[in-house]
Amino acid sequence: MRLFKLLVGCAAVVAMCSTALGSALADTFALVNINQQALFFNQINEGAQKAADAAGAKLVIFNANNVPSAQNDAIENYITQKVDGIILVAIDVNGVKPAITAAKAAGIPVIAIDAQIPDGDNVAFIGVDNTKAGEDIGKFYADYVKSEMGGTAKIGIVGALNSFIQNQRLDGFKKAVTDSGQAITFLDTVDGQNVQETALSASENLMTANPDMTTLYATGEPALLGAVSAVTSQGRTGDVKVFGWDLTKQAIQGIDDGWVVAVVQQDPAGEGKAAVEALAKLKKGEKVEPIINIPVTIVTKENVDQYRAMFK
Template structure:
């Protein structure tokens, strides 16, 4: 996947910066962009959870490429896993008179006051990955996480893997990862699997690796570990022994996870298309700002990746 050059634009408080052309931000803790609120002007602020997970950086790349193609100004603010900062970033974008807002929410409830204030100010809103309450955003782009968790559980049952004992590395601060866990467990528990315990990785790779190690130390006879997001999956890959009997079934590919599939440690991974989510979000905002009726929901389907189809994804992570 081609990497785009990005212009990092720093902003403090509610200072407004005017960007020329299609400018983007990436990686810093404080970035904001602005533009006028004139009719049809596509000036987008995107609040991102973090800039370390490959899932989010791919999403950013898709949004950047779509913005360039559409002639929109785009700036990405990195919340760095801090819900308070995410709210502040949204408030800054509103002050800077963006016409569109992309929200990748850390806390779908905590972000609502800032999002609602943005909508009241006339900003059009698209949510990616984590769906906000009805009416908070014009459109949600992503997967149905509850349904996808159940789909992953059905795959486990259909492949005869729901007869054993399992644990979970989750992120309790993530609403969507809670959905993925609950729906997955409902399906496989009903099929006879035994849940040992769930441990919290806080959506941070290092914490998830420690949590996974603690899990398999406490429960050495697990047949598999279910991981609910990229940090948990990468952390579990780092913590577990490929030669051991405990396997991983989880979410989100990375180069490390693909290596885990190759070694036999990882059995299956639910793969989203974060780049396409970024593209769809910008395209939707461009259309809505131009007067189109919001689509409400844009589904970006998942793929369950195993050793049989992993080659289709290798080039993305090279």
């Protein structure tokens, strides 16, 4: 009996040691995100966390709260902490490059998601071709104006001028609309700064200054939330058609009611998941593709049902 107890005790000690050793050897990945207000960024976090749990890795998440310099500081701190890899959702794609280069010099791979880093030292980019997707929604918009509005419209823009990728979405949209040959007049572009409350005020000002506006394009989730709220509060749902990016519960209601026409839907959870999986591969010495594209879907009344469960 004493021998049995001794063996059980030894086994328990070995198990405890193995658990502690496994914990000590677990990879640590850092995710430097833009904010935790937008559902989009929270879904990135969720996808990354699930992938980290599946890989037995530790994930730490930093919220920059829309401050570009905070992302640089966070990366420098993670370099000091010797994390095994960094995932970055960049605000200022040029300003953050020195921090990425410093991480590379320290042997820490950086994977950019959502926003590409021009000539950056990140090992890979995971996300959407924002310019092309902007063109796609622009073509959809122009076709809608042609078929449903007699080929004539006046459009206002709610953007986030501090966001490189949202500017890409705007540029692609404008190009496609201009190339369409429809009689579409661009009115003002207002800056929602990627903050819902700011986008709401900007949208209200946009509509007040342009009472003849017939359509509106929002380049991101906070912009679309602000625009939808403004159109509703000002009683313009009957004469302003809305197009934008990133579904929300409010946008789906607008689609059901017929005044939100189309929304570009990304897969943020898929981006976060793919980024963690790529870092895990790199840690094992495997290679990853330098560009991993995540497809988008233009959501309309015809296909919105498949997205309802996300917002219940």
